Amino acid sequence: MPNEFDNAILEFTDKIKRTLEFLPSDIKQKCEEIRLRAELPVCLTVDGGVLFVSRDSSVSSSLPSNPLVVTKEDVTQCLSGLCNNSIYLHENEIKQGFISLKNGNRAGVCGVFNADGMLISVSSINVRIARQIFGCAGGLLPFVGGGLLLAGPPGSGKTTMLRDVVRLISNGTNGEYYRVAVVDSRREISGGGALDLGVNTDLLFTLDKAVGAQIALRTMFPHFIAFDEIGTTDELQSVRECFNAGVGVITTAHCNTKEELFSRDVTRQIIESGAIKNIVLLSKKLGEKPTILKDLELEKGVFN
Amino acid sequence: MYLIKLFGVLLIVICCSLIGVFKSNSLRQKVRKLSMLIDGLNALYNYIDQGEFELNIAIKNAFCKCRFLNFSAVKILCDDADLKNEKPLIEEFFMRLGQSTKKIECDYINHFKTKMQACLNDARDDVVNKCKIYQILGVCSGLTLGILLV
Structure with missing residues (x-):
């Protein structure tokens, strides 16, 4: 086979x-x-x-x-x-x-x-090569509510984890079948529809993730919106709109260390917006468990 | 005896006339096939311009009526006897498709269409000028042969 x-x-x-x-x-x-x-x-x-x-x-x-x-x-x-x-x-x-x-x-x-x-x-x-590893994100389900950011260096498995998180919450693993809208700009998350993203997932293929998120928000009434590699101001704005509309955001970002996470503009702003409360820091090292930063709050300019 | 000779002459005249008719018919078929090819090129241009289909599907849809094209797995061949002069041009055209941007592909199709249009115009002129000649030649050569043999 x-x-x-x-x-x-x-x-x-x-x-x-x-x-x-x-x-x-x-x-x-x-x-x-x-x-x-x-x-x-x-x-x-x-x-x-x-x-x-x-x-x-x-x-x-x-x-x-x-x-x-x-x-x-x-x-x-x-x-x-x-x-x-x-x-x-x-x-x-x-x-x-x-x-x-x-x-x-x-x-x-x-x-x-x-x-x-x-x-x-x-x-x-x-x-x-895209690989779908079923169940790899099972431990992250408690952290999806409140917004989830999967951060890590290239090749650390951010997209693989994102794919599995979407599949699990869409398939009702958490006890409820959540509606998830996936904005797939490079067809990497869904494999152009070839990969399993769950029974309650809507796929939107567009090169502009910000526009795609807005369309999904207005037309598909999702519980969660998921997209890969947040990086631009427009995408940040879309995340804020989702948060204001009560829609959870699941996304990924490039980042090598925890310090870089808070010093990079994009990740700092996304946390400041309140749309992301939980961050999972992935590592490329074999066997190293991800670091989970939960219930993040910005207090006097410092994250605790 | 004379009846047999008459029958023989008639047979020769008919055969030679038929050769003339087939030759002129070949010219008409060439015009028809080139027209179909140009229609196919127009359709292919639209498919590529719209960017909806992959090349192999666009080609199959655009040239579905062109039965003189052979869509093999590796390349597209034109083995039709009526288009033997245009065969290298047609095969090279299909071989070079799909390697460039939309604009270049469309320009390439237009350029090839212009060449085929020129071939079509020549073929139409041939139909006008040569068809009757072939038919008359066929009848005349048949009669000449018949008379000579009688």
């Missing part, structure tokens, strides 16, 4: 696919990213570390003597394959440097961009 890794490499060129499909199964299970760079070896991100792929489908943490090197032509063909030969359909996404793929995977693209922001020559592709 094909797993997430095999699905992610389906659109690669035959040369790359034939080598990657024979990688050890434990590597495939743990692989978070597949990086293709023109005229450079193929790299995988596994458990936060970098592994190089050899032509004989083995992997090593140092550069091997027979690395699997992709040509520029390979990278271009992979991009075309990932877009299903329809680059025009992904124009807006490519201008932002990514492509939404099937099953919630996302490919970051890098290369030469013209004055209009369109990619004219691709040199790197980074395929992030």
